[in-house]
Amino acid sequence: MHVSNLKLYRHPISGHSHRAELMLSILGLDYELINVDLKNGEHKKPQFRKLNMLGQVPVLVDGDTVIADSSAILVYLAKTYDKTGAWLPDAAVELAEIQRFLSIASHQMVKGLVTARAIKLLGKDLDYTAAINESISLLNLLDEYLNGREWMVGEQHTIADIALYTYTKLAPEAGVKMDIYSNIRHWLGNVESINGFISMNAKK
Amino acid sequence: MHVSNLKLYRHPISGHSHRAELMLSILGLDYELINVDLKNGEHKKPQFRKLNMLGQVPVLVDGDTVIADSSAILVYLAKTYDKTGAWLPDAAVELAEIQRFLSIASHQMVKGLVTARAIKLLGKDLDYTAAINESISLLNLLDEYLNGREWMVGEQHTIADIALYTYTKLAPEAGVKMDIYSNIRHWLGNVESINGFISMNAKK
Numbered sequence: 001m002h003v004s005n006l007k008l009y010r011h012p013i014s015g016h017s018h019r020a021e022l023m024l025s026i027l028g029l030d031y032e033l034i035n036v037d038l039k040n041g042e043h044k045k046p047q048f049r050k051l052n053m054l055g056q057v058p059v060l061v062d063g064d065t066v067i068a069d070s071s072a073i074l075v076y077l078a079k080t081y082d083k084t085g086a087w088l089p090d091a092a093v094e095l096a097e098i099q100r101f102l103s104i105a106s107h108q109m110v111k112g113l114v115t116a117r118a119i120k121l122l123g124k125d126l127d128y129t130a131a132i133n134e135s136i137s138l139l140n141l142l143d144e145y146l147n148g149r150e151w152m153v154g155e156q157h158t159i160a161d162i163a164l165y166t167y168t169k170l171a172p173e174a175g176v177k178m179d180i181y182s183n184i185r186h187w188l189g190n191v192e193s194i195n196g197f198i199s200m201n202a203k204k
Numbered sequence: 205m206h207v208s209n210l211k212l213y214r215h216p217i218s219g220h221s222h223r224a225e226l227m228l229s230i231l232g233l234d235y236e237l238i239n240v241d242l243k244n245g246e247h248k249k250p251q252f253r254k255l256n257m258l259g260q261v262p263v264l265v266d267g268d269t270v271i272a273d274s275s276a277i278l279v280y281l282a283k284t285y286d287k288t289g290a291w292l293p294d295a296a297v298e299l300a301e302i303q304r305f306l307s308i309a310s311h312q313m314v315k316g317l318v319t320a321r322a323i324k325l326l327g328k329d330l331d332y333t334a335a336i337n338e339s340i341s342l343l344n345l346l347d348e349y350l351n352g353r354e355w356m357v358g359e360q361h362t363i364a365d366i367a368l369y370t371y372t373k374l375a376p377e378a379g380v381k382m383d384i385y386s387n388i389r390h391w392l393g394n395v396e397s398i399n400g401f402i403s404m405n406a407k408k
Contacts, residue, residue: 053345054312065297069304076300093269096280099306100273106310108258141257 006031009051009059011038013121015114015166016070017058018200023077023087023162025203026196033203071102074159087159097153101160105167108138113167116174128175135176139184142168146183150190157194165191166200210235213255213263215242217325219318219370220274221262222404227281227291227366229407230400237407275306278363291363301357305364309371312342317371320378332379339380343388346372350387354394361398369395370404 006024008031010017024031036042036057044055051059052068060067060076067076078088089095112134118124119131142164146152152160169188171178178185191197210228212235214221228235240246240261248259255263256272264271264280271280282292293299316338322328323335346368350356356364373392375382382389395401 053349054308067297067300067304069307071307072300072304075303076296079296079299092280092283093271095283096271096276099279100271100276102303102307103273103275103310104258106307107314110311145257 005063007034007061008032009034009036009048009061010057011036012201014038014057015117015170015200016056018166019070019162020058020060020073020077021203022165022198023074023159025198026162026194027077027081027087028196029077029081071105071159071163074102074162078159086156087162089154089158094154094158098158098160101152102163104138105163108134109164109167112136112138113171113174113176116176117167117170120175121173132175135171135174139168139171139176139178139181143181143183146187149183150187152187157191161187161191170200209267211238211265212236213238213240213252213265214261215240216405218242218261219321219374219404220260222370223274223366224262224264224277224281225407226369226402227278227363229402230366230398231281231285231291232400233281233285275309275363275367278306278366282363290360291366293358293362298358298362302362302364305356306367308342309367312338313368313371316340316342317375317378317380320380321371321374324379325377336379339375339378343372343375343380343382343385347385347387350391353387354391356391361395365391365395374404 006029008017008020008024010021010033012035021031021033036048038057042048043057049055051061051066054068056068058070058073060073067073075088082088088098112131115124115126116128116131116135119126119128151157152164165188168184210233212221212224212228214225214237216239225235225237240252242261246252247261253259255265255270258272260272262274262277264277271277279292286292292302316335319328319330320332320335320339323330323332355361356368369392372388
């Protein structure tokens with residue numbers, strides 16, 4: 001292991017941070033985790049806002065390059081460090097399908113599973129019923145979609161799988177039982193069998 | 205003009221649909237607009253769900269290829285029909301920065317400007333104050349970000365500009381005054397000066 005230039009600003013409870021770490025780990029990269037003190041508002045202070053104007057984790061710093069947003073980090077890492085090209089294929093249709101799942105990760109998943117988990121875990125004052133309905137609706141669709149599929153897009157893993165993995169895995173923390181979603185559970189297992197997979201907060 | 209294979213399923217009031225149409229028009233493509241009767245729930249019926257399991261416009265059909273999600277359509281069109289490569293560059297950092305703005309278009313913009321407009325225009329039973337706060341917060345950030353910039357990413361237009369254009373332009377319909385956002389207004393003008401630009405519902 002050489003001294004790493006890759007620093008991931010994150011928080012241990014943040015599923016968005018885990019997405020980024022998962023990709024770093026799977027690509028076999030050496031990286032340093034830097035905890036951002038969300039509880040004391042460190043992410044809203046000017047120093048952190050220089051890294052991300054939105055004041056959110058995760059942010060990846062790679063030498064002089066700063067990338068905010070978990071989906072953007074997945075794109076950056078795949079494009080820079082995946083020599084196989086498998087994680088972010090170049091073909092138009094596959095690229096568009098991946099984008100579609102990145103949009104779902106930023107929209108329906110945030111509205112549903114991310115919000116429901118934040119209410120349960122952090123006591124956020126938001127509409128839990130609405131968040132659960134959105135979660136169930138998305139999980140129903142994904143389970144049907146994954147029928148007969150091993151991966152979200154095409155015949156092999158892509159960044160779409162990484163983008164959707166964490167909050168789906170964390171659904172029980174959001175108060176959602178996953179028993180009935182057998183296709184989703186099979187797919188979660190596929191992601192977990194990828195070489196280099198790392199669970200949330202497994203790294204010391 | 206040849207007979208078009210490109211069909212855009214859309215709704216005249218949908219800013220997400222306009223994003224897709226804007227890209228079609230700017231790339232000089234011949235396309236057919238097909239209105240989906242959202243008012244009568246056509247988008248939630250099985251026939252439409254075959255095109256998009258989420259039951260949302262826009263959907264692009266290009267021969268045998270079906271692409272749902274406005275960001276995914278931008279990616280598909282740029283990758284397939286933009287021979288210059290300018291709209292979706294191949295470099296990792298630019299691609300990641302574009303992704304970041306696509307994420308903003310799917311998350312903060314939906315939570316803010318899209319929702320506020322839906323409340324105003326369609327009377328949706330959602331929290332207007334929350335949507336306006338989110339809108340103002342994003343517009344403040346974007347206006348600061350655009351200080352000294354002509355485009356969202358790098359030195360020329362990309363799909364990031366197209367993804368953010370429509371709902372920013374429609375902010376007054378959401379109840380937001382744009383007077384103070386001089387950098388944003390300058391950028392809106394830049395997008396409108398692109399060859400092939402088409403306003404919402406300009407096509408007969």
